[in-house]
Structure formats: C-alpha cells, structure tokens
Amino acid sequence: EPEVTQTPSHQVTQMGQEVILRCVPISNHLYFYWYRQILGQKVEFLVSFYNNEISEKSEIFDDQFSVERPDGSNFTLKIRSTKLEDSAMYFCASSARGRGAPDTQYFGPGTRLTVL
Amino acid sequence: AQSVTQLDSQVPVFEEAPVELRCNYSSSVSVYLFWYVQYPNQGLQLLLKYLSGSTLVKGINGFEAEFNKSQTSFHLRKPSVHISDTAEYFCAVSEAAYSGGGADGLTFGKGTHLIIQP
Numbered sequence: 001e002p003e004v005t006q007t008p009s010h011q012v013t014q015m016g017q018e019v020i021l022r023c024v025p026i027s028n029h030l031y032f033y034w035y036r037q038i039l040g041q042k043v044e045f046l047v048s049f050y051n052n053e054i055s056e057k058s059e060i061f062d063d064q065f066s067v068e069r070p071d072g073s074n075f076t077l078k079i080r081s082t083k084l085e086d087s088a089m090y091f092c093a094s095s096a097r098g099r100g101a102p103d104t105q106y107f108g109p110g111t112r113l114t115v116l
Numbered sequence: 117a118q119s120v121t122q123l124d125s126q127v128p129v130f131e132e133a134p135v136e137l138r139c140n141y142s143s144s145v146s147v148y149l150f151w152y153v154q155y156p157n158q159g160l161q162l163l164l165k166y167l168s169g170s171t172l173v174k175g176i177n178g179f180e181a182e183f184n185k186s187q188t189s190f191h192l193r194k195p196s197v198h199i200s201d202t203a204e205y206f207c208a209v210s211e212a213a214y215s216g217g218g219a220d221g222l223t224f225g226k227g228t229h230l231i232i233q234p
Contacts, residue, residue: 035224109157
C-alpha cells in the first residue's frame, strides 16, 4: 500500500539554524499538507499546497516557514531560523482530491524536531 | 473557524468491553468529520470519516461513529476492544466547501488515549 514517507525521523538543531524537513507524498496525490504537534498538545494545521502554490495557511505559518515542491516527488518544509518553541513533531500529509471533492489525508510517520 | 473538543484525555477500558470516545465540534458552516488513530511511534491513520449521507459511519478495525448535527457530536464507538486498540485517537473536522480549488487543513481535537486493560 502506498504511503507518505518523511525524513529524517529525528532532527536536532541549534536555535537560529535553518532546517529542512522532507516528505515524499503518495505518488498520484496532488494536494500536500504540513501539520505539527507540540508535545502534549493537539495536532495543528500549518499549510496546504496545490498546483505549486500555497492553498491555505494558519497563523502559525509565518515568514519563518516556507514550503516547496522542488521536484516531482519531494515536498519540503523549511524553517529559516529555528526557535525553541519550534520543537515539535512535524507531520506531512497528502490527498488525491481537495476542496469540493473531499478526500482522505494520508499522514506520514512524522519528523521530531528538537531545537536546543 | 472550527474547533474540536475531545472531552476525555484518557479512557481506560477492560479488554472485550465496549468503548465510546467523545467528540464535539463547533462550526458556523457545514463540516466533514474524521477520526484518526495514532499507534505508538507511527503516523496518523484514518479510522473513518463522515462526508454526507448516512449519519452512522463504519470504519476499520470494527469502529463506528455517529454524526449528530443537533448535538454537534461525532462520537466513536467499538462494541468490544482488544489490546491492539491501545492508541491515541484524534477527532478532526474540515470545512465542507462545495466549490473552489485548493485544499483545507484539518482541525484536530487534543486526542484521547485509549488504554486497554487485560
């Protein structure tokens, strides 16, 4: 069964450093998402992406964050200058359809980001 | 904007007993409703979803949920649980948009940890 994969599984970085979290969505999916879960808190939506542009973003997704689909398979989340409060589990998800034709979002296993 | 409330952070249940995990939502528009399960050290897996039609929805692993619009609830139930059902369960909603491109994110509840006791 096709699945969403994410690398690395765990990333440790120093405050102020840039990090790139990588995701490979399911191959025939067109809609991509990032979520995060701070330890002990709820899963929070960050951003959705379709047709090479951001579709929707939450208040969390400020100028420190960016997303990109650099090639036909990868979908990345970049945090330009990490802060302690960016420490969280980051989940990537993908779906075949979007707004108007709702579909299941399939989630990857997550990347645990630890900012020291 | 939508919000989701999962009233119980933790639910202990004996094996083979029935269980209900509660979920209430708030929204000014129609919504789609989802239950996801997260097993230890894994991603989120869809259990079931309500988009339209019958309010009783059946999912994987013997779970079902009932959409109650008047109560704004979408409680998850299973008649007989197993040790393997030990996991974190998340209720989520998204806006039921009927037109337009793009994609909406899901709004999640805080999760309910289901603990199965032998």
